[in-house]
Amino acid sequence: MTQHFQTLVVGAGPAGIAAATCAAEAGSRVALIDDNLEPGGQIWRASRGKPGPDTSHGGGAAQWRKRLLASSVTRLQGWSVFDQPEPQTLRAEREATAANFSYDQLILATGARERFLPFPGWTLPNVMGVGAIQAMVKAGLPIRGKRVVLAGSGPLLLAVAATLHDAGAIVVCIAEQASLASLAAFSVSLAIDPAKLLQGLRYKAVTLGVPFHTGSWPLQARGTERVTSVVLSIHGRAEEIPCDYLACAFHIVPNIELPSLLGCRIEQGFVAVDDLQRTSVSNILCAGEPTGIGGLEMSLVEGEIAGLAAAGQFARAKRLVPKKRAMSGFATRLARAFALRPELKDLATDGTIVCRCEDVACGALRHHPTWRAAKLHTRCGMGPCQGRICGSAASFLLGWNADSVRPPMLPTFVSSLASAEKEALP
């Protein structure tokens, strides 16, 4: 079965919501397809039992949700896109059913994921991402009275510390790998920005009474059935800290698998777009983090531009371009402030697993020249996540570039593939 829409938007985070809403308000027949159960993406993810999005990160979450719900957008939640069976058509799966969605204009708003770097013990249960623990708590994980160490890098560390604290967790400490000097430079640069993100959040950490260590990172997670302590390098000194959870991620990386599969040009790891968010492939636009890690406000304005451009409202879209340009320096400064220090490349020992799907250790990878050679010889990156976790780790550790993306993009029910072939018959 194929459903046709004038504008199809993939991803219902801030960029996708803005894109779909603006396109629909401009008269386009729009569908918004997303693999989560509710719109909002990661940053606006709602909490269990609380209707509506998380408004604590700002960006007008409640207003955007209201606008989306009031619009004519067809919302397709719980659908994962896995293939392009023919030009201008995407195939998606929901539980064990599959369907095709064709489009005139496609807007990719696939967001970003956390970057994970391997260190001894990082595969233990209760070691998870920073956004991950926040998502788990929002999904009902009881956290009251639990000791949580937050580590890694990025503005999310402080935001999540506040969420966990409010939920009754004991946030033992925050270890940010970036140096105080680079964060200070970033904070100063924020003074001229609309979103004084880090400044405000550091205040928050101080008011929470949580120790915030810069230039600090995890060396090892310890435990047998689950993590029971973490050894942190705090200003060059190793310190073992007992904990119930270690939330650790090193900033975020863009989800560029679908844009890559569709042939969109990728430049330095991001989807290349013009002023109006158009990619190198005609009729395909891209908005939000896949075009550069620029944060919430940037994602929203890119979404608005893409939505208007897809609906043919070029003049209105162009009027938003200066607003986008004014924010573009933020992405560069964010990347600079949270750049990964080289010491993190030495955390994984030969025995540390890099590919968690196939349990491939770092020692088995090091002597291969390329990602492809390592995949063929070790099965690294060939498990269910298809290299989404170990690929960004290997890229940092070994300087490898990811392979081309091939369908199906995700493990898929055989019935979903089989029915595609059946439908293709005359």
Place this chain on the structure above:
Amino acid sequence: MPKLPQPEQSGTIQIMLDGKPIAVEQGSTVAVAIAIASLPCRTSVTGQPRGPLCAMGICFECRAAINGIAHRRTCQVLCEPGMDILTQ
């Protein structure tokens, strides 16, 4: 599917986890239910216990069998009354 007792209090539902009934708050994901039971979601190819890493449907570490369908990403599925979950 076996008939299960009605929820004892409003807001909680009963599910079967590895053959045992457990009560969870309505709106909890299956990944959360497994975490509350202090179980790993799956055992890795070399026998290690694993739980959720990304909690957003990307890493596949939280996969388990739900109502007879293996390899479901439990972080993306809400618990429903009588749901039958098997860690793998």
